[in-house]
Amino acid sequence: MSGTIRFYFDFASPYGYFAKFLVDDLGAKFGREVEWRPIMIGSAFKASGNRPLVDQPLKGAYSRHDWDRMARRMAVAFRLPEGFPSAALAPSRAYWWLEGQDKALAKSYAHAVYHAYFAESRPISDLAVAAEIGASLGVDPEALSAAVQDPVWKQRLKDETDAAIALGVFGSPFFMVDGEGFWGVDRLAMVEDWLRQGGW
C-alpha cells in the first residue's frame, strides 16, 4: 500500500494555482490519494528568509512573464489580481473547517477559491468573498464565516503551517511523497518519476 501525495500550497501562489490543475491526475495515475494542504506561505518565508517573488528585482519581472506564458502553455485562465499577493487567511481557514467534514467538498472549495482569485481577480481575502465561494458549492455562508472567525480554525491553520515548515516546506507548491519533498510545479515530472520508479 502506498502513501498519499501531500500538496502544500498558498491560495495566493500562482505556481500553486498551476499545480492544482495537475496534481490530482498525477495521484490518480499512480493510485495515490492527494491531500490538499493550504498553508500561510508568508510564515514559511519568515522562516527561510524569503519574500514574495514580485518584490524581488529580476525574479519579479521574470515571474510575471513566466506566469502569463505558463497559463498560455497550459491553456488556463490567469490574471494577476489587484493588490497581489493577498494573505489568504479566510479561505485557508474555511478550507480546514470544510476538510474536517467532507474532504471532497473541501477540495472543490479550494479549486473554486483558486479560480476566483486567478481567473476572476476576486478578493479572496475578504470574508464575504470566501463565504460566497462556499455558498456557490452549497455551504452555509454564515457557518463558514463563523468558522473563519473561530479561534479553533485560526489555530488549525497556524498548526498546519508550522507542521509544514517543520517538515521543510518553504515554498508553494511543495509536494511530499514517501517522505521526500519536491518544491515547485516544475518538479511534477520528477515526482512522477519517483512514483513510477519508487525512488532512486
Added chain:
Amino acid sequence: MSGTIRFYFDFASPYGYFAKFLVDDLGAKFGREVEWRPIMIGSAFKASGNRPLVDQPLKGAYSRHDWDRMARRMAVAFRLPEGFPSAALAPSRAYWWLEGQDKALAKSYAHAVYHAYFAESRPISDLAVAAEIGASLGVDPEALSAAVQDPVWKQRLKDETDAAIALGVFGSPFFMVDGEGFWGVDRLAMVEDWLRQGGW
C-alpha cells in the same frame, strides 16, 4: 534559420553542473547551437537580493538533499566540494579567453572544470588548478595563467556578467531561447516544448 540557445551558468552551481549534461543534446535535437556563457552568479545575486542556496534556512537543507538525489537519478558523480561555494573567477576568465580562440575547446574546458569541481572536489578557484585542467586538454598552462591575470579577461567576465543581468539572468543555470528566459535545470522540459512548438 533558428537562433542559438544561450546557457548561462556559474562553475560553482550544482544545478548548472546537472544542466551541462543535458543542454548540448537538447540543442542538437533541434539543430540549435548552444552557447556556453559562464558568469559570476554572485553579482546577479547582489542585483536580485538573492544569496547562495546553502546559506538559506530550509532551502539550504532541501538543496543539499536534492543535489544528491538528482545525481542518483541522472547517474552522474556528485559531491559537494569543501568550502562550497567558491568564486570561480579563474576558470571563468580562462573560459572566455579560450572561447575567443576555439569554441569547442572552450566547451571541453568547461566540462572538465565542472567535472573537477563536482566529481573530484578539486579547488577550481585556484589558478594552478584552473591551469592544470587546461593542460589536460593541451592548453599551455602559462598562457592560461597569464590570461586569467590579464585585465582584458577580467573585464570580459565582468562585461559578460553585466550583460546577462541586463537581460534578466538571476540564477544558474539560465537559458535564453528566442529572447525568452528560462531559469533552472527543471525548465529544460519547457525549453524543449518551446523549441518544438516555436513558442506559445
